[in-house]
Amino acid sequence: MSGDGDAGVGVAEDLLGMKRVEIRIAGPRLLAAAHRLAPAAIAAGLAAGLGGCAGPLSTLDPAGPAARSISVLMLVLLVLAALSFVVIFGLFLLALRRRRSRAVSQRLFLVGGGLVFPLVLLSVATIYGVVLGERIIGARERPALSIEARAERWHWQFTREGQGGSVTRRDILDVPAGRTVEIVVTSADVIHSFWVPRLAGKIDAIPGMRNRILIRADVPGRYGGVCAEFCGTGHAEMGFTLVAHDPEAWADLERGAAR
Numbered sequence: 001m002s003g004d005g006d007a008g009v010g011v012a013e014d015l016l017g018m019k020r021v022e023i024r025i026a027g028p029r030l031l032a033a034a035h036r037l038a039p040a041a042i043a044a045g046l047a048a049g050l051g052g053c054a055g056p057l058s059t060l061d062p063a064g065p066a067a068r069s070i071s072v073l074m075l076v077l078l079v080l081a082a083l084s085f086v087v088i089f090g091l092f093l094l095a096l097r098r099r100r101s102r103a104v105s106q107r108l109f110l111v112g113g114g115l116v117f118p119l120v121l122l123s124v125a126t127i128y129g130v131v132l133g134e135r136i137i138g139a140r141e142r143p144a145l146s147i148e149a150r151a152e153r154w155h156w157q158f159t160r161e162g163q164g165g166s167v168t169r170r171d172i173l174d175v176p177a178g179r180t181v182e183i184v185v186t187s188a189d190v191i192h193s194f195w196v197p198r199l200a201g202k203i204d205a206i207p208g209m210r211n212r213i214l215i216r217a218d219v220p221g222r223y224g225g226v227c228a229e230f231c232g233t234g235h236a237e238m239g240f241t242l243v244a245h246d247p248e249a250w251a252d253l254e255r256g257a258a259r
């Protein structure tokens with residue numbers, strides 16, 4: 001490391017230890033200013049970011065098993081990405097701080113850092129993602145009932161078979177709370193996407209196809225739903241409400257449909 005006034009200059013070696021590379025980093029005054037401002041910047045970033053953690057469309061506030069699995073997967077991937085960032089950036093800083101050049105083990109850098117480290121990290125992420133994905137799509141689950149969701153520019157139509165025949169509602173999806181429901185999604189015109197962020201992932205609504213997604217709301221309540229695929233000028237308004245009913249209210253609804 002050698003100094004030249006206000007600018008810090010680091011010396012790093014390339015992988016083979018053949019060349020010396022000079023890296024000019026920010027001057028001490030700039031670093032000190034950044035250091036002073038960092039807490040305020042982090043607080044402002046957290047306040048802005050965490051403001052979006054709640055609300056009817058937040059994936060960070062899951063209310064069902066599928067959304068909870070997706071949320072956990074996101075956190076695990078975030079931690080793995082942060083871990084690899086810290087390791088790589090730590091090695092970079094270490095290279096800058098080295099005062100005397102010393103031969104670097106090629107094997108450690110090429111095999112360890114270039115092969116073993118990413119292989120282990122990506123294998124863990126892939127295996128975990130596949131196992132969790134199987135659980136999210138609920139391939140082995142038996143749903144309590146099936147409801148058809150038909151998308152049409154720019155609204156949703158939900159049809160279920162009740163005790164007294166089929167019941168269709170526009171932009172309102174009634175389900176029983178605490179039970180797994182199969183939603184069969186299709187479209188009358190262009191491609192849309194069915195999404196209730198607090199309960200499950202997205203599934204495309206494609207003309208001529210019947211895609212299936214399982215959804216469960218743990219507790220009774222109202223949950224926001226949206227079209228998650230741009231489908232024209234009315235796309236932004238193409239929302240719906242999923243109403244999860246407690247057992248009594250659900251039985252009343254069924255009886256009402258039967259009358």
Ligand SMILES: [Cu+2]
Binds near residue numbers: 192227230232238
């Ligand atoms: Cu849309």
